Amino acid sequence: MKKISIIGAGISGLYLANLLERDKSFSYKIFEKKNSIKNNDGYGIQLSANSINLLNNIGFQKINASDVYFPKKVIFYTAKNSKKISEIDLSQFNQLNNRYTTLKRSSLVNLLLENIPQEKIILNSELQNIKYQDKFTLNFRDKETEQFDYIVAADGVFSKTKQILFHKKGLPKYFNSIALRGNIHNFKNLDISLYLGSNFHFVIYPINQKNEFNFILILRKELIENEIANKNLFEDKSFINNLLNHVSSKSNINLTERVKDIKCFPIFVSNQIQIPKIKNVFLIGDAFFSFSPSFAQGASQSIEAGNELYNHLKNNSPNYYKTRILKTKQIKSRSSLNHFAFHLSNPINVFFRNIFLKYLSKNKSFFRKLFR
Numbered sequence: 118m119k120k121i122s123i124i125g126a127g128i129s130g131l132y133l134a135n136l137l138e139r140d141k142s143f144s145y146k147i148f149e150k151k152n153s154i155k156n157n158d159g160y161g162i163q164l165s166a167n168s169i170n171l172l173n174n175i176g177f178q179k180i181n182a183s184d185v186y187f188p189k190k191v192i193f194y195t196a197k198n199s200k201k202i203s204e205i206d207l208s209q210f211n212q213l214n215n216r217y218t219t220l221k222r223s224s225l226v227n228l229l230l231e232n233i234p235q236e237k238i239i240l241n242s243e244l245q246n247i248k249y250q251d252k253f254t255l256n257f258r259d260k261e262t263e264q265f266d267y268i269v270a271a272d273g274v275f276s277k278t279k280q281i282l283f284h285k286k287g288l289p290k291y292f293n294s295i296a297l298r299g300n301i302h303n304f305k306n307l308d309i310s311l312y313l314g315s316n317f318h319f320v321i322y323p324i325n326q327k328n329e330f331n332f333i334l335i336l337r338k339e340l341i342e343n344e345i346a347n348k349n350l351f352e353d354k355s356f357i358n359n360l361l362n363h364v365s366s367k368s369n370i371n372l373t374e375r376v377k378d379i380k381c382f383p384i385f386v387s388n389q390i391q392i393p394k395i396k397n398v399f400l401i402g403d404a405f406f407s408f409s410p411s412f413a414q415g416a417s418q419s420i421e422a423g424n425e426l427y428n429h430l431k432n433n434s435p436n437y438y439k440t441r442i443l444k445t446k447q448i449k450s451r452s453s454l455n456h457f458a459f460h461l462s463n464p465i466n467v468f469f470r471n472i473f474l475k476y477l478s479k480n481k482s483f484f485r486k487l488f489r
């Protein structure tokens with residue numbers, strides 16, 4: 118029986134574990150550095166129709182209908198006056214049971230945890246080192262594990278597994294942007310509303326049928342190394358309030374009053390795609406490649422990668438990295454273009470950007486890779 122170690126109990130690791138759990142030809146364990154996985158924060162997540170198709174295979178329909186939302190459109194607005202620029206009809210990418218979906222991240226994680234026996238998730242296990250001699254032995258802070266045939270690095274953007282494998286080369290880079298997440302109650306628009314401003318954009322979308330909305334702001338911000346490394350800065354109330362006030366003053370929505378439970382963090386993205394030289398080591402999710410969050414694709418790609426890796430392990434096919442690299446390159450180029458276009462400040466550029474957005478919104482194939 119093939120023994121698989123999964124490092125990290127995020128969306129990618131948990132989705133893969135769900136597939137392995139149903140297949141008796143594998144044994145697996147998940148090692149997670151935190152002491153708990155469940156959380157009840159209200160932040161949202163957007164999932165493409167493709168990833169919903171894959172989640173349906175593990176019982177996504179079991180989630181209470183009132184805990185999910187199926188937005189019909191993405192509507193672009195000018196932040197300053199909330200004037201509509203253009204819209205994308207999401208339903209064109211949907212199939213009967215596989216619809217573009219928004220929900221609380223915690224609802225998704227709870228679903229992913231349902232089918233995994235508790236004893237297979239080893240908490241408080243922060244990977245420190247890997248020894249390799251025919252098989253893999255993993256070292257955690259205060260323990261060494263049994264041996265495994267495979268390692269799956271699902272430990273997120275700052276993947277320790279990747280740092281060990283590539284000797285700290287290719288660490289993620291600061292994306293010169295900060296994210297602010299929060300919750301809004303009773304917003305007026307029931308679609309995905311994307312507000313574009315100079316050097317920022319923010320997105321508001323429903324996360325269930327209970328009038329709860331997710332707020333996410335991406336703001337360009339140059340920071341020096343010391344600031345990026347200073348965790349206290351991103352928890353500092355006056356730093357956060359200044360950022361929100363700045364954006365609020367450039368929009369006709371009173372964000373300062375409306376957005377609650379705000380969390381702030383610097384955005385890091387992958388520098389390059391890296392493939393381990395050692396056989397039987399696989400990177401999935403953000404550990405493989407972390408995208409800029411401009412088109413909310415990370416979780417969907419994590420699920421797709423989990424599925425591709427499972428098929429690879431099951432069928433002994435050599436295609437995992439080939440498929441992943443192709444898909445990653447496609448998403449990366451679209452996301453980078455979006456990020457650039459969303460944050461334009463020069464009025465002439467904005468004018469042409471808006472015309473371009475109107476044209477693009479009719480171009481089904483451009484958005485297919487992002488929304489399907």
Ligand SMILES: Cc1cc2nc3c(=O)[nH]c(=O)nc-3n(C[C@H](O)[C@H](O)[C@H](O)COP(=O)(O)OP(=O)(O)OC[C@H]3O[C@@H](n4cnc5c(N)ncnc54)[C@H](O)[C@@H]3O)c2cc1C
Nearest residue numbers: 125127128129150163244272273277402403413415416417
């Ligand atoms: C602001 C923002 C908004 C986003 N919004 C969306 C969205 O709407 N839709 C979407 O699809 N995606 C979104 N994403 C991206 C998405 O959240 C990520 O791509 C996705 O969560 C990646 O999942 P993962 O399992 O690869 O990594 P993670 O979810 O980061 O999980 C990694 C796990 O590994 C654990 N770990 C780390 N190091 C170790 C170690 N040394 N040993 C053991 N365990 C370890 C961590 O504790 C964690 O539990 C967003 C990202 C950002 C930054």
